[in-house]
Amino acid sequence: MTRLSSRIRSVPPSPTFAIKAKAQALAARGRDIVDLSTGEPDFLPPAGVREAAVAAVMANENRYAPVAGIPALREAVAARYRELGLNVGADQVLVTHGGKQALYTLSQALLNPGDEAVVLTPAWVSYLPQIELAGGVPVCVPCAPEDGFQPDPDRVAAAMSEKTRFVLLNSPANPTGTVLDAGRLAAIDAAAAAVGAIVISDELYRAITFSEPATCHPTLADKSLDRTVIVDAVSKTWAMTGWRVGFMLGPRDLVTAAAKLQGHSTSGVCRINEAAALAAITGPQDFLEPVIEELRERRDLLVAGLKHIPGIHLDVVPNGAFYLFPRVDGLFGKTAPDGTTLRSGGDVAAALLAHGGVATVPGEGFGEPRCVRMSYATTKEAIEAALVGMSAAVAALS
Numbered sequence: 001m002t003r004l005s006s007r008i009r010s011v012p013p014s015p016t017f018a019i020k021a022k023a024q025a026l027a028a029r030g031r032d033i034v035d036l037s038t039g040e041p042d043f044l045p046p047a048g049v050r051e052a053a054v055a056a057v058m059a060n061e062n063r064y065a066p067v068a069g070i071p072a073l074r075e076a077v078a079a080r081y082r083e084l085g086l087n088v089g090a091d092q093v094l095v096t097h098g099g100k101q102a103l104y105t106l107s108q109a110l111l112n113p114g115d116e117a118v119v120l121t122p123a124w125v126s127y128l129p130q131i132e133l134a135g136g137v138p139v140c141v142p143c144a145p146e147d148g149f150q151p152d153p154d155r156v157a158a159a160m161s162e163k164t165r166f167v168l169l170n171s172p173a174n175p176t177g178t179v180l181d182a183g184r185l186a187a188i189d190a191a192a193a194a195v196g197a198i199v200i201s202d203e204l205y206r207a208i209t210f211s212e213p214a215t216c217h218p219t220l221a222d223k224s225l226d227r228t229v230i231v232d233a234v235s236k237t238w239a240m241t242g243w244r245v246g247f248m249l250g251p252r253d254l255v256t257a258a259a260k261l262q263g264h265s266t267s268g269v270c271r272i273n274e275a276a277a278l279a280a281i282t283g284p285q286d287f288l289e290p291v292i293e294e295l296r297e298r299r300d301l302l303v304a305g306l307k308h309i310p311g312i313h314l315d316v317v318p319n320g321a322f323y324l325f326p327r328v329d330g331l332f333g334k335t336a337p338d339g340t341t342l343r344s345g346g347d348v349a350a351a352l353l354a355h356g357g358v359a360t361v362p363g364e365g366f367g368e369p370r371c372v373r374m375s376y377a378t379t380k381e382a383i384e385a386a387l388v389g390m391s392a393a394v395a396a397l398s
Helices: 015-028 047-058 071-082 098-110 127-133 153-158 182-194 252-263 271-282 288-306 345-356 380-395
Strands: 093-096 116-121 137-142 164-170 198-202 228-233 246-249 372-375
Touching: 015 345, 047 271, 071 093, 071 246, 071 271, 093 098, 093 252, 098 127, 098 164, 098 198, 098 228, 098 246, 098 252, 116 127, 127 137, 153 182, 164 182, 182 198, 246 252, 288 380, 345 372, 345 380
Parallel strands: 116 137, 116 164, 164 198, 198 228
Antiparallel strands: 093 246, 228 246
């Protein structure tokens, strides 16, 4: 048997991909499965994006790209944020293989063994493993569902110390859909500055909100990105998850260090994909308004349906992204038809899949075992079918 490192043995598999694999296996055996597990937009990228990719292929753009990204894309990313009032240049941009690589690289570049990173939970499933793979120690600050998962700035500040190297924020958030309040963000930023910590702002969903817009974090107090890093990608806003193009913007020395690490791992992002990303960022943005309106209708459909399923409770309707993260602890203690007593979000997710044909993601992977994540980045017909399936699964409990 292969001798694996203790580092890799300690990393849990992604619960999102695990539940998707289980759902696919059931579907392959003939079960009708409705998949609410994957955070992946179901609409097409804008036509100009696809056309740019084809044009790059026909122009033989098949050589290695610069490690940090093609200059035109780095400048376009910087210009996009200058429109928000930031003082940022192309040399502060690193193009990465998706937002996930940007976050992984930041942990590797910033953390020494024993250094701490403050994370608000519930949190995206890869945050903590990435910190731990770099030898860091995640310091989790829970945010309560009854508060709409908004952080308490005093609790966040209390979690910081001289060991804190960065604070990781995500708004709108995965898995909760929460858009963090600007006043709370400003207070957290001040606390981070007081201990010399960097703020990493994961803004992959910033364009997807339904009422008040999400705050671009450094516009609050750090317009030159001296102590803030923005992580973004084309994956969610432009429905380009499979293209794997993300980017970070931050202090020049940190971006240079991150590019050095990328040069020894993946090298630069495919030129064809970068051409498509450039078209996405610089092209017309009028495609997004009808997409957001459609997502709003799907959210409202799922929210309304869940109100009729006893034991599944949503404290606050989220204002962004395309997730609901309802509590399911009202079902704890009940028994599924297969004899399983439900004691966690994982047990509930398993029952919804086995007895209702609906795939959701257990809350344990996000740090909140009382909840499950549901993605409404799917059709209204699928949402209606999911509500029927979940109602049947809950009705079958005793």
